[in-house]
Each structure stands twice: as C-alpha cells, then as structure tokens.
Amino acid sequence: MASVTVIGAGIAGLSAGWEIARRGHHVRVIEADRIGAGSSGGTVGALAPHAPDSWNIKKQAQLESLLNARTFWDQVAQVGGRDPGYARTGRVQAVTAADLPRLRARIEGADRHWQGAARMWLTQTRPEGPLVPESPEGWWLMDDLTARLSPRMAGAALAAAITAKGGEIVLGQPARPDAMPGPAIWATGAPGLAMLGEDLGRKIGQGVKGQSAALRFAAPDAPQVYADGLHIVPHADGTVGIGSTSENSFEHEDVDEQLEDVIARARALCPALDGAEVLDRWAGIRPRARSRAPLLGEWPGRPGHFVLNGGFKIGFGMAPVLAGIIADLVLDRRDRIPEGFRLQGSGDNPISGT
Numbered sequence: 001m002a003s004v005t006v007i008g009a010g011i012a013g014l015s016a017g018w019e020i021a022r023r024g025h026h027v028r029v030i031e032a033d034r035i036g037a038g039s040s041g042g043t044v045g046a047l048a049p050h051a052p053d054s055w056n057i058k059k060q061a062q063l064e065s066l067l068n069a070r071t072f073w074d075q076v077a078q079v080g081g082r083d084p085g086y087a088r089t090g091r092v093q094a095v096t097a098a099d100l101p102r103l104r105a106r107i108e109g110a111d112r113h114w115q116g117a118a119r120m121w122l123t124q125t126r127p128e129g130p131l132v133p134e135s136p137e138g139w140w141l142m143d144d145l146t147a148r149l150s151p152r153m154a155g156a157a158l159a160a161a162i163t164a165k166g167g168e169i170v171l172g173q174p175a176r177p178d179a180m181p182g183p184a185i186w187a188t189g190a191p192g193l194a195m196l197g198e199d200l201g202r203k204i205g206q207g208v209k210g211q212s213a214a215l216r217f218a219a220p221d222a223p224q225v226y227a228d229g230l231h232i233v234p235h236a237d238g239t240v241g242i243g244s245t246s247e248n249s250f251e252h253e254d255v256d257e258q259l260e261d262v263i264a265r266a267r268a269l270c271p272a273l274d275g276a277e278v279l280d281r282w283a284g285i286r287p288r289a290r291s292r293a294p295l296l297g298e299w300p301g302r303p304g305h306f307v308l309n310g311g312f313k314i315g316f317g318m319a320p321v322l323a324g325i326i327a328d329l330v331l332d333r334r335d336r337i338p339e340g341f342r343l344q345g346s347g348d349n350p351i352s353g354t
C-alpha cells in the first residue's frame, strides 16, 4: 500500500485523492485554506462536451471523462454518503437557420465520435423545460451527453468519500515542495501554475478570472442552456448556476458589476428566471496552462513530485479521467498522459482546434 500526499483540495486534488483511496492506498490531502477555496468553489458545474467536429486528443479525453462521470460520481456518493449533484440532464441551445450547415457537420461528428453512447440533434419542436430559450427561427440544438454537477456538493462528497476510505484531509496548511516528501501530487490551481513557473524559470500558465451566480429556481431535471456564451445550469438543490465572465486581466479577485450583466443576460434569455432571487455571487481564478489543455506529469527536477493542473474551463468535466491518469502514473509508473497534456522540461504542447 502506497501513501501519497495530494496538495490542493479543489476538484483536481480531491478527485485524484479519491482515485488513490479507491484503489486501496493511503492518501493525505493538504489544503492551504478550505475545500473549494480556489476555482472549484463556484456555482456553475456544466459538464459540457467540446464541439464534436474537428476531433482531437483533447476532445477524445474529455469524451472518456464525460462517459465515465456517472460511474465515478455514483461511487463517490455511495462510499461517502453525500450527493455530488451529478445528473446527465442534457443541454439545449437556440440556433438560427444560418447555423444549420455548420451544426449538421457537428452532428455528424457526434454520430462518428460519441460511439453511440450519446446523441446530438436538431429539432423544430420546442423542447420541454422551463428554461428553454426562445428561438426566433424555430430551431434548437440538443444533446444528451451534457451533465451537471454541483461544484460545492461535489467537493464535500469527494472529501467524505476519501475520509470513508481512511484518507485524511488537512485544511489550513500551505505546502512548499522543498518541505514535502514524495510521492506528492500538486493540484494547486492558479497559484500552483505560478509556483511551478517560478521553479522552472518559465511561464507555465496564468490565472483567468471568472464570475458566476446562483439563483433560487427549482428545475433539477431540466436540460441546461447554453446561449450568448452563458451556461445556465439547473442543479439538484433548487438553484440555477449562471456563468461566466472570462477575464485575462483583472485588478482584484472579487465580484464586480460584470456579473450583474451576466445575470441580466441570463434573465433575458430565460424569462422564467426573472424575479428569481440571487442567492450567491462568486468569483474564482481558473488555472489556464499556456497550452489551454490540462497539464500532467512529473515535476521536472523534483523526483517523486507530480503536477495535476490546467483544468481551465473544463476542470469538473475532466476530473474522472485525469484522476485515473495521474493515479496510474504515481502508483504504477504507468504513463498514459495524452499527447498535448504532458508537462515537459521545455514547454507546452499546443493543441489545435479547441
């Protein structure tokens, strides 16, 4: 039985910790602050697939993760006794007639690459659900692969599952690599990208700020909506998550008036949300690697230390597959890191078409 330390109690670190505990090993998660203190403590939780045309390795890895998600989250719920708020409720988008040729190519991509496990389709029949946006030209694009997960419920559920398997979670303890024996997995989000860059003497990535909200509106089984660049996600707990802004430069890490614009746009798109109480306004800093892809591998120059980072905008969707890949690497020295996700001595691996 190995004993592994994971640094960072965000979705990446907790998922890796759970995967190691699930395989029968001892895990200790060390977190500077609290569970979900970084970008994993928000309100949106859309597990939405990349567009299935122009297929690439990143899309394949994400597909595997989305298809594994139900088993992954069911097991977490069963072992820890807490609901992560996962359900594959699908997604609806209002589209225009001008979009149709491009969308038909996308649907062909879904038919080819989603292995019959999920479907994307166009419809002129208004889909059911209280949040479905108006479509002036009467077309909607649907899929049944998209799922939702409550970020905060998922963090609590993973922590409970790790503890139920005999793992430890230590909160309020910042860690430094020189003071930490291996094996150790650094899942430290945006601050971790900065720390790694400082250690390696080159830029590894940056933090990208995002703001989101939670509104009181119960539609737990309704499909989520993607419209005007916004994710509008009904959750299990009677809330609807709305997001997000994407800010490469920012003066502070708190919410500001840009979030009010997001809320107003969401209400305009989904009139049922008009008058729904805003329960929470939230901001977080996403970890974006230079490649924009997840970043995994051994920390160059620090044997026994590993990096799991770069979740950027899809960290929740990618968590099941990335947890398995890093656990294989750390526990079994089995390297199945997809090309383009690998942390190397010399730089990033740009992936096209994402």
Ligand SMILES: Cc1cc2nc3c(=O)[nH]c(=O)nc-3n(C[C@H](O)[C@H](O)[C@H](O)COP(=O)(O)OP(=O)(O)OC[C@H]3O[C@@H](n4cnc5c(N)ncnc54)[C@H](O)[C@@H]3O)c2cc1C
Residues within 6 Å of the ligand: 007, 008, 009, 010, 011, 012, 013, 030, 031, 032, 033, 034, 035, 036, 037, 038, 039, 040, 041, 042, 044, 045, 046, 047, 173, 174, 175, 176, 187, 188, 189, 190, 191, 192, 209, 210, 211, 212, 231, 243, 244, 245, 283, 284, 285, 286, 287, 308, 309, 310, 311, 312, 313, 314, 315, 316, 317, 318
């Ligand atoms: C507004 C917004 C909306 C989003 N919506 C979605 C979405 O709908 N779907 C989706 O899949 N993704 C979404 N994302 C992206 C997702 O939130 C991130 O990809 C994910 O949270 C990254 O998780 P992480 O565990 O790598 O990092 P983080 O959650 O940032 O966790 C890192 C943790 O490490 C801790 N830490 C840092 N340094 C140290 C240290 N030295 N010692 C100990 N602990 C340390 C931090 O306190 C933090 O808790 C969204 C992000 C934002 C901001």
